[in-house]
Amino acid sequence: MANERLRDAMLRNGLVPATIAESLGVDPKTVERWITQDRIPYPKHRHAIAALVKESATYLWPNAVSGERAAEVSKSEVVQIYPRRGAVPADLWQRLLDQATGQIGLLAYAGLFLPEQNPRWVETLRLKAAGGAKVEILLGDPASSHVAQRGADEGIGGAMASKVHNVLAFYKELRGEDNAAIYFHDTTLYNSIYRFDDEMLVNTHLYGTPAAYAPVLHLRRLPGGEIFDNYVASFNRVLSHAQAVWPED
Structure with missing residues (x-):
């Protein structure tokens, strides 16, 4: 049985077995077997290939790590737990953004606190997008029933929809950047995700x-953990149903 996930990831990135083989220092026939026979590479090769095709090793080889081992690794994916958002060090948000080079994703109903409390936030996002990073910002559709319900649950009524319009005004500086996009989603959020x-x-x-x-x-x-990738999958599911605000196409 072929590894279609690996084959597809290579095609999307313009890679052929010979390219992978040269990068890893292995025989091209070995790479062919990884694809056509779904042979599982050694861990060091799995991680290297995952980096080349911009996918997680667990996605490309879901059966490579046992469930028990994955559970142990997943525990180590948790760096810190904060009892409330206000306990997160203020400089951590900006530090994570400063270090990001490829993928920045924000999923919330509004997330207004970020540009309100950090005057560098929007400009840093703009510079990241200009430098080639993909910036995807998913905001709650202010006209959706889910945003209205969230506002009612928090006791602030229509103020939640107003927050969305306010944060959109901050992000207007990103408009025109090829790698930056704003979306509206109509989703019940169980978590806000900042990647x-x-x-x-x-x-x-x-x-x-x-x-x-x-x-x-x-x-x-x-590598081998599940928690991070589960939240990425959740982000992508919301994105797949979101409506682009801009760029409109």
């Missing part, structure tokens, strides 16, 4: 409690 390459802050949501007072997980992706 910076292979690190992430996950702000959990508690019923009737503003996100600022809910716990935050600081995660760092590890």
Whole structure:
């Protein structure tokens, strides 16, 4: 049985077996067997290939790590747990953004606190996009029932929709950057997700409690771990149904 995930990832990145083989210092026939016979490479080769095709090793070879081992590794993906968002060090948000070079994803209803509290936030996002990083910002559709319900749950009524319009005004400086996009989503969010390459802050949501007072997980992706990739998958599912605000196409 062929490894179609690996084959597809290579095609999307313009890679052929000979290229992979040269990069890893192995025989091209070995790479062919990894694809056509779904042979599982050694861990060092799995990690190297995953980096080349910009996918996680667990996605390319889901059966390479036992469930018990994956559970142990996943524990180590949790860098820190904060009892509330306000306990997250203020400089951590900017540091994670400064270090990101490839993938920046923000999923929230509004996340207004970021540009409000950090005057460098929007400009740094613009510079990251100009430098080639993909910036994807998913905001709650202010006209959606889910945003209205979240506002009602927090006791702030229509103020939640107003927050979305306010944060959109901050992000207008990103408009025109090829690698930056804003989307509206119509989703019940169980967490707000802030991704910076292979690190992430996950702000959990508690019923009737503003996100600022809910716990935050600081995660760092590890080969063989599952927690980080599960949140990435959640982000991507919301993105797949989101409506682009701009660029409109």
